[in-house]
Amino acid sequence: MRIAIFLYDGMTALDAIGPYDVLRQLPGAEVVFVGDTAGIKRTEAQPLGLVADRAFADVTRADILVVPGGLGQERVMREPATLAWIRRIHETTTWTTSVCTGSLILAAAGLLRGLRATTHWAVLDELREFGATPVSERVVEQGKIITAAGVSAGIDMALRLVARIAGDDVARGIQLGIEYDPAPPFDTGSPQKAPAYIVDLVRQTLEQMRAAYVVPAA
């Protein structure tokens, strides 16, 4: 059970780490972190380095692929080598998954045409440009492709995937192991639930961050 998690400069760490700390507990799991080249990738705010132990060239198959999102996603979805690798791995997977704007990378690779999919709420409509049907749901399963909503939704997605692969009890046990009994202090985790002025503020902030984002120097 090989799980390949794609790392790139400008990704959001939690998009990858939520699914990682769930899926690594699948019976027989082998997790590999893969970048365009092997080496350290820095998260969007740059303070955190995550190590891609393998390069695209080293990984030619996976049972599960996880594609995270983040501010670097707009750059990555224009990189032919990245899109080619994702398409190649997708041909070998049992499950191809994304978290947050990672689904826009899958979409740019041509994998979501004609499918329902989700992504971070603030950019949901962008899925249309690639022939997908945006859906405001936390986890969307279409055949072997599973897309999750923003950042933290990867935890829910991964637990559902564990249940599909190894059964409900294994998923329940992993949920208990990571003590995932969420108790957020507010009920503002979706644009349907948050006050309109907060939704507007977060949307503006994200748009500014996306516009201002530059690739960190290597």
Place this chain on the structure above:
Amino acid sequence: MRIAIFLYDGMTALDAIGPYDVLRQLPGAEVVFVGDTAGIKRTEAQPLGLVADRAFADVTRADILVVPGGLGQERVMREPATLAWIRRIHETTTWTTSVCTGSLILAAAGLLRGLRATTHWAVLDELREFGATPVSERVVEQGKIITAAGVSAGIDMALRLVARIAGDDVARGIQLGIEYDPAPPFDTGSPQKAPAYIVDLVRQTLEQMRAAYVVPAA
């Protein structure tokens, strides 16, 4: 607003990354990842390398300290240099926090004596050995020390901390930004909610993992 996140071999990634992806969005936040020495630290299952950009010697103060847990915690809590650094930084902090078994590291550093505290449910009683009063709550605040329960509880802890520091609206905005509208597929995230046979199985598995855990070769 300097946030120091302690990294070590054998840590659980999500313990650190949940708080990281919340706290980094605090206005004026500067996040530093700190290890005993600078360099790559590998998570408990070893597939993931996280980069500590700074060594203990380089970081002498922080506004917020985050101490994650994981299988490596038992080793770390016997390292005098680690405990001395944690005590030194704690003297400078506004908030000292832990996630999961990270509270046992705080306890070993002598910071929890006479205080209520929490940790991962499976090892909750171990806090008593260090003079703390174990509490089965998701987030426990005692003066400037905040301990969170297992792994995923760090997200809830960090959102509460943001609310304390920057106000409810900033916390609500960050929650919306990471789309933290949790929808776990099961309701088994705590030992009070999970079926007894799953609690027993997870407890046994964790005990075996702790007993079998060896420090990864450098």
